[in-house]
Amino acid sequence: MRWFENNTDKVVDLLLSHVWLSVVPIVLGFVIAVPIGWYANRHPRVRGVLLTMAGVLYTVPSLALFLILPSIIGTGFLDPLNVVVALTMYAVAIMARSASDAFGSVSPGVLDAATAAGFAPAGRAFQVELPLAGPVLVAGLRVVAVSTVSLVSVGALTGVNNLGSLFTEGYRTDNDAEILVGVIGIVALALVFDGLIVLAGRLLLPWSRSSRSTTRSPVSPIMSFAQHLRGGRV
Template structure:
């Protein structure tokens, strides 16, 4: 007789392992947030360097391009023998990929600002910091948010890849499901990663709308909420 086929989702398993689901979700989110913040800070520094010293554009662009060509699986595999299995490996790898993805977005966002706008700010006597806060950031914000969205979703996907090496997150479910031929774990790992990516993207979109009220259409729900308060 043929063995009974394993169902795609074992609901009884899900109900009895909610604590494990929460643990993996926290691991995935934690690795994402730490790597996202570190990558954003480093990308901001690199962007500032490029804007201040234009001759650094070539070397920095070349470096980020070379790093981007390294397959994620190869990078994880190369770092594990050096740092062992733990949070150090995914944080290094994910931070590297995040700054590689985000830096070109930031450079392009600020390069697209019309020079007359900057000249007008200088003519008003603004300092470099005032010009950045009051003129450059508001103009560049949509492109910056777009870069942050791509970066966040990329990191969440790569955390899943890291799970195949036992580095935590929803990828652990996928790895274990493939090893045990247990489809439920694979489905949970995939759906968990997708939902986390959608939530991160929606959060950044909302932040972008809140941070740029002048770009919202009149009569929007956000405007109504602000008026009510």
């Protein structure tokens, strides 16, 4: 671990840029996907089209997307914006389906009662549907968070610096310690993000624990993370 001690500043810099490159797509992806999911859930016909599009989008390899984007949105090849935009698209692709399921999980009886009590449509959407979709939204967001944290590292291949740069550099210089620091850093970051989301969910949705003992995500975030590490997405 002497390598780490000698390069702490560099690792911290890379960590910070990794955090930044992850947080923006996660937040943007969530904010964009929730209304899409809400709309898709209300319109079954649109739902199929939207979710198929999202699924197809998700099959485009990330490296290819990083390289194609500059010619589409007019950025430079080394611009971190490419990574942010691409990962936001992936985040939307995963999250839209989760969000649609989340709104679908809200009991029709409760919505009916809310309407009968005199909620206007917008009030009902924000004060009833959104919070009640919360537990499933949180589960979806956890998957998005770990998947984004792991995908950011692919950006290193296009010259956007982040913890993934420790892989490329360590591979080039045959430095196992450097690669190991990169792996540990990314796993730790993913776990921190996951923990923060779970914590935020508990604080924002105190009622959900009184009705169900655990909120389980449809796909275990760690499993999907492991898949990415195996290179499934590169």
